[in-house]
Amino acid sequence: MGYNILPNLEYCKEIVDGYASFLYYTHIPPTIMALLLGIYVLVKNRKSTSAQLLFALSIVFALWTTTDLLIWLTFDQATPMMFLWSLIGILSSLMFALTFFFTFSFVTGRRIPVWLVAAWGVLLLPVIIGAPTSLNLQGFDIRDCVAVEAAGFLYYYHGLGLLTAVLIPFLPLLRRKQEEAKSIPRAAVTFATLGAELFLLTFLGTSFLASYLVETGVVPDFGLEQYGILAMAVFMAFLAYLIVQYNAFNLKFLGAQALVIALVILVASQYLFEQSATNYWLVTLTLVLTIFFGFILVRSVQREIKQREHIEKLAKNLESANNQQVILIHFITHQIKGFVAKSRNIFATALEGDFGTIPDTLRPLFEEGLASDTRGVATIQEILNAANIKNGKVTYAKEQIDLKTLVDEVANDQRRTAEKKGLKLVIETGSEPVMLLGDRTQLVNAIKNLIDNSVKYTPSGEVHIELVQTRDKIRFSVKDTGIGITPEDMSHLFTEGGHGAESMKINVESTGFGLYIVKNIIEAHGGKVWAESEGVGKGSRFVVELPAS
Template sequence: MTTILLCVWLYFDLILWATEKPAFTMFFWSIINMIEPMIYAGILFFMYAFIDNKDILFKQKLLVFVLLSPTVILTWTNLNLSYYDLTNCWREAIEGPLPYYSYAVEGIFAAWILGFGFRRFFQTHNKSERNKIALMTSGAVFFLFSFAMGNVVGSLLVNWEIGQYGLFGIPIFVAMLSYLVARYHLFNIKLISSQLLVVAIWLLTLAILFIQDIDTVRNVVVITLILFTALGYLLIKSVKREVEQREHIEKLALDLEKANARLRELDQMKSQFLSFASHQIRSPLTAIKGYTSMALEGDFGEMPEKIKGVIETLDKSAQSLIVIVNEFLDVSRIEQGRMKYEMSDFDVRKLVEETVAELRPNVEQKGLKFTFDADVKHDYRVYADQGKIKQVIGNIVDNAIKYTPSGSIDVKVSRTKSTVNITVSDTGVGIEPDVIPKLFSMFGRAKDASKTNVTGTGLGLYVAKQMIEAHRGQIWIESEGKGKGSTFHIELPAKN
């Protein structure tokens, strides 16, 4: 729109210099005075769109509207052009006070643009963005300043030839804008070039209708032919390139679809193999666990202490492997959408208390301090799969035991209006902030986790997150860093 207004201003200004008819002079001069502040407002809008990539606020638009309203409403009154002077050789219109109001409005807009550019320049820390803002602001201000000075000086000295020198700011501003477009790829240069050529051909063709001299017509036709040839070549080349690119993209999309289908097939095969292998491993492990438990309970009679120690180690190893196999099976079920939940009402406090009691021997064996806290006055009932929730709690507490070489572990159950919260805090190895987001992903582990727990798979927290979220709950972890311990939070919807 700003470009159109500027072109109209230039065209009407050319008419003013060419015509000697008073009616034409008064008409086009009045419109020029009305358009000038609009050009400044258009540059202001363009600055906001260019720098902030968004429109200006409504209240700012309202202010611009209020400032421009007098220049539009009073255009055809004596306040704009008082009369036409036939007493001198120039035969010019005599301006009233309205143009000086327009100059003041233009000054406000120019100051607004300058202030906005400076403010954004110092608010931006990116060097490339600062360069763009600086070039755009300086180019716009130079253009508007030279444009205004030409008109103001022309009005004050009543010498309109001086005003034409103000137009030299236009090519400088266009040059800066062109540099920004080319340097920073701000717009589609090919599209802009094509549009400019089309407009140029249209204007040249239109000009033929008003030219009577045959030599001039011939020159215009030659220029039009050259521009049309250039435009045709550009469009044909562009269309050919885009067709080739589209065909290439379609081929890539087809190849990508085939690759994705193959990946989905492999992922399905992986899940099936994982499930099959886990089941096959689980059966002998269960048998080993069963026999070692029977042996330790004395079902096969008394055994030497040396052998008993070996059996205890074998029993613990079998139990650890069973846990790992179960995690792989859970992952397989989750990926295949086969995880089933048996929902029921139960008391989370009692469930946590039972889980803590089962794991307390492991804590005492490491010499850790272990506390459990829950206010018995509250209702901790939830509607969930009791087995799955116990598995998650057991996993979290077991992790705290494994990753706490010394210190304490505190388990707490609390209640809010709509949720039951479980908190497991430890004084263990802690977690770096950049690692926390990765812990709940598949095979996500801290960097030094293997030094403390060599049997971890990185699947437990992934499975826990999937199970808790399936119950419309949340699970997250907090840690101040390495060596500062960690706190796991589990939040479940309360049964009201």
């Protein structure tokens, strides 16, 4: 034959010994990672089709890596090697099919259709039938200690892998037609698809290329194939990220857990390389410390997560309670508003003489009743407006309006009240229209509130109203000589229910919602509002700035 069997076996042994550490490193850690993740996902979510398929994929991958490793280790035993080698095509094809099924189930959120399973069954049938025959392996090459593979069989099952790689990128398109998949974030679908595609292309590419190069005599062994096995570890890392980031499979898996498990596997894998006793014990010590501190880290993160979840639960309960409170406020205020409005209408009708002439002694009483009920209706409406703003129920019907005309009307309506208190009301709005895109009703409410506040909280002196327009801004201001604002009160002036200490002394009926409503109305029009004051007794200035049309 031109060669002796013993030197060839020694040659093969040298190759295997040279690859030994690398073989263990590429086969054992990825297999452990795949099995751990597959078992964990299945245990936590047994009813999930995706979880079941991932577990099945991890089992088949473990069988493939075990078979491949045993092929390398039985280089000097032709019969066991041939038997194990005949299984590679079946296990590879099953891996391709399960990768496709898993990605399909995860992306679409559906069970695998029967027709799709049947189609894959038909495609796998030639592999299963041909595996134990000469259609697969044609003999054993004792020179290189490898099986002689039939090109047609090799191309066929690698073609199944290529078909899978081609089909997987199109699976997200099916997702758009499935209502069940709406809860899966688009980013999670992208990561799952990308992870499966990288695994397939890397595994398939290195496997096919190694077989081709050995068959053509370019390289003497299948060492290149080992790099493709590491692609499973990358795929598992993608899935772990999906679980951590998007709660894939409805699991709560901490990033710290994934990190610690990966570190333990990587440290433990150093056993495959160490030869000396000293290094062996150093790796053992490192592994023990990694497990110990990793356990502490995971427990700490778990406590933080539980605390965060508890806080989120309390926040949701508080939000629910607030919503119920708002509903109750709406109900009560609507009812009370109806009663007070009816009472006000009675006083107004009586004062107009519809029930006959009112005695002079009763008229002041009726006028006070009408004024009190009018204030009551306004107060109730203010509370309702604040509740609507808080819940986002306020709508704005914007149109082109003349803000000068609007300010003039509102200010003149307040003139009688100001003069009754002996205040001087100065109105400076210019002579030209000031056009603005806004909701007239809401802006009337905001401007009236600001002017009314100044009149109400100014015991003596004057209230100065000004409206000016620059090239791109409209500025409306109300300046008074009233009670002023303290720095403490300024900080919560425009907040919900924000009362000023000095204002409560003058107006005990204040709801504290007025300026909160003003702020929301102005901001809804793309503007801003602020207050200025030098302190108690030194007056105030409220400024509104809006974009010009």
